[in-house]
Amino acid sequence: MISRQVKIGISPIGWSNDDLHQLGGDIPFQQCLEEMHQAGYAGCEIGHKFPRSPDDLRRAIEPLNLQIASAWFSCHFTEEGLYRETVSAFSDHLQFLKAMGAELVVVCETGQSIYTDQHCPVTGKHKPALTQQQWRTLVDGLHDIGEMAREQGLCIAYHHHMGTVIQTFEEITQLMARTLPELVSLVVDTGHMVYAGADAARLIYQQGLRVQHVHLKDIRMDILQQVKPQGLSFLDSVIAGVFTVPGDGGIDFFPIFEALARSGYKGWLIVEAEQDPAQANPLEYAQKGRQFIQSMLEKVHDQANSSIN
Numbered sequence: 001m002i003s004r005q006v007k008i009g010i011s012p013i014g015w016s017n018d019d020l021h022q023l024g025g026d027i028p029f030q031q032c033l034e035e036m037h038q039a040g041y042a043g044c045e046i047g048h049k050f051p052r053s054p055d056d057l058r059r060a061i062e063p064l065n066l067q068i069a070s071a072w073f074s075c076h077f078t079e080e081g082l083y084r085e086t087v088s089a090f091s092d093h094l095q096f097l098k099a100m101g102a103e104l105v106v107v108c109e110t111g112q113s114i115y116t117d118q119h120c121p122v123t124g125k126h127k128p129a130l131t132q133q134q135w136r137t138l139v140d141g142l143h144d145i146g147e148m149a150r151e152q153g154l155c156i157a158y159h160h161h162m163g164t165v166i167q168t169f170e171e172i173t174q175l176m177a178r179t180l181p182e183l184v185s186l187v188v189d190t191g192h193m194v195y196a197g198a199d200a201a202r203l204i205y206q207q208g209l210r211v212q213h214v215h216l217k218d219i220r221m222d223i224l225q226q227v228k229p230q231g232l233s234f235l236d237s238v239i240a241g242v243f244t245v246p247g248d249g250g251i252d253f254f255p256i257f258e259a260l261a262r263s264g265y266k267g268w269l270i271v272e273a274e275q276d277p278a279q280a281n282p283l284e285y286a287q288k289g290r291q292f293i294q295s296m297l298e299k300v301h302d303q304a305n306s307s308i309n
Contacts, residue, residue, distance in 0.1 A: 005266040006265065006266055006267065006268070006269060006297070007042045007043060007067070007069070007267075007268050007269070008040075008041060008042055008268075008269050008271075008290055008293055008294070009041055009042055009043040009044050009045065009067075009069045009268050009269070009270045009271070010036055010039070010041045010044050010045075010270060010271040010272070010286055010289070010290075011044065011045045011047070011215075011270055011271065011272035011273075012032050012036075012044060012045070012046070012047035012049070012050070013047060013272060013273070013274045014245075014271075014273055014274065014275055014277065014280070014282045014285060014286065015027045015031070015032040015035070015047075015277055015282045016029075016032065016047055016048065016049050016277075017238070017274055018047055018048050018072070019115075019116050019235060019238075019274075020235055020238070020239070021048070023238075023239070023274075023276050023277065023278075024276075024277040024282075027277060027282070029049040029050065029060070030060070032047075032049070032282070033060060033061060033064055033066065034064065035282060035283040035286060036064070036066060036286065037064040037065065037066060038283065038287075039283060039286040039287045039290055040287075040290050041066070041271075041286070041290060042065075042066070042067060043066050043067035043068060043069045043268070044061075044066055044067075044068065044069060045068075045069050045070050045071055045072070045106070045270060045272070046068060046070075046071035046072075052096060054096060054099035054100055057100060058100070067101065068097070068100040068101060068102050069102060069104075069213075069268045069270060070097065070102050070104050070105060070106045070157075070213065070268070070270075071093070071096075071097055071102070071105070071106065072106050072107075072108065072159070073089075073090060073093050073105055073106065073107045073108075074108060074110040075090075075107055075108065075109045075110065075111070075138075075141060075142070075145075076109075076110065076111045077109060077111060077137050077138050077140075077141030077142070078109060078111035078112055078130065078134040078137055078138055078165065079111040079112070082111070083137070083141060086141065086145075087141070087144055087145060087148075090105075090107075090145045090148065091148060093105065094145075094148060094149055094152055094154065095152075097154065098152050098153070098154060102154065103153075103154055103155070104154060104155055104156070104157050104185070104212060104213055104267070104268075105145075105149055105154060105155070105156045105157070106156075106157055106159050106187055106213060107142070107145065107156045107157070107158055107159065108158065108159040108160075108161050108164060108166075109138055109164060109165055109166060110164060111165070112128035112130075112134075112164070112165050113128060113161075113163050113164040113165070114126055114127070114128060114163045114164075114233075114234070115161060115162055115163025115164060115233075115234040115235070116163075116234075116235065117163075117233060118233045118235050118236055119233065120163075120233055121228075121231040121232065121233060122162055122163045122227065122232065122233055122234040122237065123227055123228045124228070124231075127163070127167065128163075128164065128165050129165065130165050134165075135174075135178065138165070138175075139175075139178045139179055142156065142158065142179055142183070142184050143179065143180060143183050143184070146179075146180070146182075146183030146184050147183055150182070150183065155183075155185050155212060156183070156184060156185065157184075157185040157186055157187045157212045157213040158175060158179075158184055158185070158186055158187060159187040159189060159215070160172045160187070160189060160192055160193070160196075161189070161192055162192055162195050162196060162234050163234045167192075167196050168196050168197075168198065169193075169196070169198035169199070169202075169203060172186070172203065172207075173206065176207055176210060181209075181210055184210075185210050185211070185212035185213070186207050186210045186211050186212065186213075187211075187212075187213040187214070187215060188200055188203055188204055188207075188211050188213075188214050188215070189214075189215040189217065189272070190214075190215065190216055190217055190218070190246070190251060190253070190256060191215070191216075191217030191218065191219055191243050191251075191272075191273070192215075192217075194219050194224075194251055195219065195224065195242070200251075200256050200259075201255040201256045201258070201259040202259075204256065204259035204260060204263060204265075205259050205262070205263070208263050209263065209264075211260075211263065211265065211267075212267050213267050213268060213270070214260065214265070214267065214268065214269050214270065215270050215272040216245075216246045216253075216269055216270065216271050216272065216273075216289070216293065217243045217244070217245070217246065217271070217272050217273040217274075218243070218244045218245060218246050218247065218248050218249030218250070218251050218253075218273065219242060219243065219244075219249045219250055219251055220241055220242055220243070220244055220249050220250065221249065221250035223237065223240050223241055223242045224237075224242055226240070227242070238274050238275070238276075239276060241275060241276070241279065241280070243273045243274055243275060244273050244275060244280070244285070245271055245273045245285045245286070245288055245289030245292070246271065246273075246289050246292045246293055246296075247288065247289065247291075247292030247293075247295075248285070248288060248289075248292075253292075253296055254296065254299065254300075257296045257297065257299070257300045258300060258303075260300075261300045269293055271286065271289040271290065271293070273285065273289065
């Protein structure tokens with residue numbers, strides 16, 4: 001059964017996109033927070049409009065009873081000469097999140113990545129891959145920052161992502177096999193899994209307790225089917241509307257929630273569905289996503305209770 005400790009949160013990316021600042025660039029930070037609260041979320045992740053001073057951020061979120069779940073950190077371990085810089089930047093990021101009461105840092109290796117290049121198709125031959133030396137460097141780097149996090153009472157969770165070196169089911173499996181469970185956990189992102197042609201529920205079953213954070217987004221399958229033939233970049237597919245909130249696309253979420261229940265998951269469930277807010281009203285979609293997640297949780301609990309009885 002999914003633990004009653006689970007919390008439902010949301011990313012601000014539906015209000016203001018972190019990779020395409022023109023999407024939602026006109027939406028005030030305070031509006032984003034107020035609408036998260038209005039939609040009933042317990043907390044959120046951090047976006048580019050959020051203040052980086054713990055005192056300032058606490059003053060903004062505490063009146064709305066919002067907690068900070070985590071914040072993305074871009075690693076550059078596989079880029080020559082950026083190892084120490086990455087570790088140093090992570091140290092500052094870690095202290096900020098610890099001050100905000102977060103228990104986990106979402107990390108992703110963005111060295112070699114193509115997902116921010118709007119001129120590069122996200123599928124096909126442009127997909128970045130690691131050499132054996134880069135694999136070793138990435139694993140060493142993740143162990144280093146994982147140990148730093150553990151010393152501060154937090155953990156790191158790796159986020160697989162389209163257009164990066166860890167994108168496919170096989171790459172995720174290899175990364176988990178190469179890294180120490182006590183130092184490196186996993187984020188499962190439902191949208192990125194399906195985008196990459198894989199099964200999120202299978203990944204949860206395979207990785208079990210290493211899954212410490214979940215990003216929930218849905219896929220508009222008709223748009224996904226256009227990505228390869230049209231040679232779309234990742235960001236162009238986002239603009240086209242490939243992602244939406246859970247329950248609004250083509251992903252069957254019940255097996256995913258069932259897998260989480262069987263693993264005893266007790267972390268955050270984060271709605272992270274980047275869309276153009278001019279086309280998808282952020283408050284409306286935030287409400288829709290939370291209602292769907294709540295219905296899935298109730299369905300899983302009902303099934304568990306009926307099997308017991």
